[in-house]
Amino acid sequence: MLSSSYWQGLGLSAGLIMAIGAQNAHVLRMGLKRQHVLLTVLVCVAIDASLISLGVAGMGALVQRSPSLLSVARWGGAAFLLWYGLRSWRAAFAGGALQADASPQAMRWQAALLSVVALSLLNPHVYLDTVVLIGAIGGQQPAEQRPLFAAGAITASLLWFAALGFGARLLSPWFAKPMAWRGIDALTGTTMLGLSAMVALG
Known part of the structure; x- marks a missing residue:
């Protein structure tokens, strides 16, 4: 059974x-176009996994x-x-x-790679979210629990980007609804408020 x-x-x-x-x-746009979806998803997950691991290990220590x-x-x-x-x-x-935008214009894989890398790494929030926030909270875990904490965070990234990219055709009408x-x-x-209480109470 997985730990808390x-x-x-x-x-x-x-x-x-x-x-x-x-x-x-x-990611949703690439999924709608059915262009380089696997590449886009893998790059997003790999970047998140690297930053989360560095954050939990470095900030934890x-x-x-x-x-x-x-x-x-x-x-x-x-x-x-x-x-x-x-x-x-x-x-x-x-x-x-x-x-x-579901426009049919094709994109070379090199351009797709550069686009997703730039959108991921040039956004300052990605560092605040992964290295600083997830890293700092992961650093509060006992040393033997930090890999599990990081694995949970990486799992969320994998599930979300895979669902967004590969399920884009099915999910796009749903995502277009404000509700x-x-x-x-x-x-x-609700999740963030609950986690806030958990972190504060130690």
Whole structure:
């Protein structure tokens, strides 16, 4: 049976990754066009997995060496999750939809690779989410639980991008509805608020 650290990592990563943004729109767009979907999904997951692993390992070691950093990581992470959860609930009431251009213009695999790498690595939020936030919260886990926490976070990335890319044709009408994203934002907000409480209570 998987430990609570795995599920905490999965829940945290899922809540962060499902927000409407350029990377999700790009994966959905490639899925709609049926162009380089496997490449796009694999690159997104590989980047997330690398940054999450570095964050949990590096931030974990750094945090554990300093009681003051451990305290900052705990309360800072809890505060961020609280803010993120409230923001998600606000977005749930505001509504919104993820639009994707389904134009048939072909794209070479080199261009597809550069596009997804740029959209992933040139976004500062990816570092805040993976290296800083997931890394700091993962660093609070006991050393033997950190790989499970990281595995949970990476699993969420794999499931989300695979569903978004390969299920784009089936999911695109659903994603175009504001009510669908209200549901996702509400679920994200609830998850983040729950994780905030878990982190604060240690």
